[in-house]
Amino acid sequence: xxxxxxxxxxxxxxxxxxxxxxxxxxxxxxxxxxxxxxxxxxxxxxxxxxxxxxxxxxxxxxxxxxxxxxxxxxxxxxxxxxxxxxxxxxxxxxxxxxxxxxxxxxxxxxxx
Amino acid sequence: xxxxxxxxxxxxxxxxxxxxxxxxxxxxxxxxxxxxxxxxxxxxxxxxxxxxxxxxxxxxxxxxxxxxxxxxxxxxxxxxxxxxxxxxxxxxxxxxxxxxxxxxxxxxxxxxxxx
Numbered sequence: 001x002x003x004x005x006x007x008x009x010x011x012x013x014x015x016x017x018x019x020x021x022x023x024x025x026x027x028x029x030x031x032x033x034x035x036x037x038x039x040x041x042x043x044x045x046x047x048x049x050x051x052x053x054x055x056x057x058x059x060x061x062x063x064x065x066x067x068x069x070x071x072x073x074x075x076x077x078x079x080x081x082x083x084x085x086x087x088x089x090x091x092x093x094x095x096x097x098x099x100x101x102x103x104x105x106x107x108x109x110x111x112x
Numbered sequence: 113x114x115x116x117x118x119x120x121x122x123x124x125x126x127x128x129x130x131x132x133x134x135x136x137x138x139x140x141x142x143x144x145x146x147x148x149x150x151x152x153x154x155x156x157x158x159x160x161x162x163x164x165x166x167x168x169x170x171x172x173x174x175x176x177x178x179x180x181x182x183x184x185x186x187x188x189x190x191x192x193x194x195x196x197x198x199x200x201x202x203x204x205x206x207x208x209x210x211x212x213x214x215x216x217x218x219x220x221x222x223x224x225x226x227x
Contacts, residue, residue, distance in 0.1 A: 032214045036218070098214065099146075104154070
């Protein structure tokens with residue numbers, strides 16, 4: 001039972017355009033959501049997070065949107081840069097405990 | 113800030129031997145450390161959670177006698193893969209978080225290959 005899903009395994013976008021990554025979850029007890037970026041053979045790098053009491057959080061080129069009623073979050077990267085090419089994972093945490101549940105990842109390719 | 117290191121970055125061992133992987137938080141005190149495993153083209157799967165000074169909590173299906181975890185200090189956790197077999201070959205990643213903080217910071221990972 002996958003509680004966190006990233007339905008798009010890959011995404012290709014032109015440099016300078018917006019990248020939109022989507023993530024859906026099923027567990028209504030999740031109250032904190034994070035996005036990580038991962039290069040091959042490296043550990044994930046924290047990008048941005050959002051608490052369930054908010055619907056938007058912005059940090060530079062990265063903005064995360066949360067729609068609790070739809071159990072959906074998205075990450076917007078604008079403008080996209082070639083260095084953004086990586087695998088992006090969304091993760092969710094429940095109110096009890098601090099375990100993260102990860103989605104399957106979306107591979108982003110930014111073309112120059 | 114929030115730097116986590118792992119050592120070694122890669123290791124090749126013979127079947128039946130044990131391998132120890134270290135995870136260190138370099139600039140903060142990690143009250144909780146996590147160990148994940150990632151198989152090729154798959155997501156990160158949590159293996160266990162360890163709190164400093166207490167026994168690790170293992171996820172369902174993870175053998176605690178095979179994957180020994182020690183979290184002896186606020187900056188160091190170790191994962192020992194005992195009697196490693198080829199099916200244990202994977203990418204092992206640790207993460208750390210500080211008390212009261214929700215964000216986990218990940219180490220660079222360790223590639224284990226068991227021949």
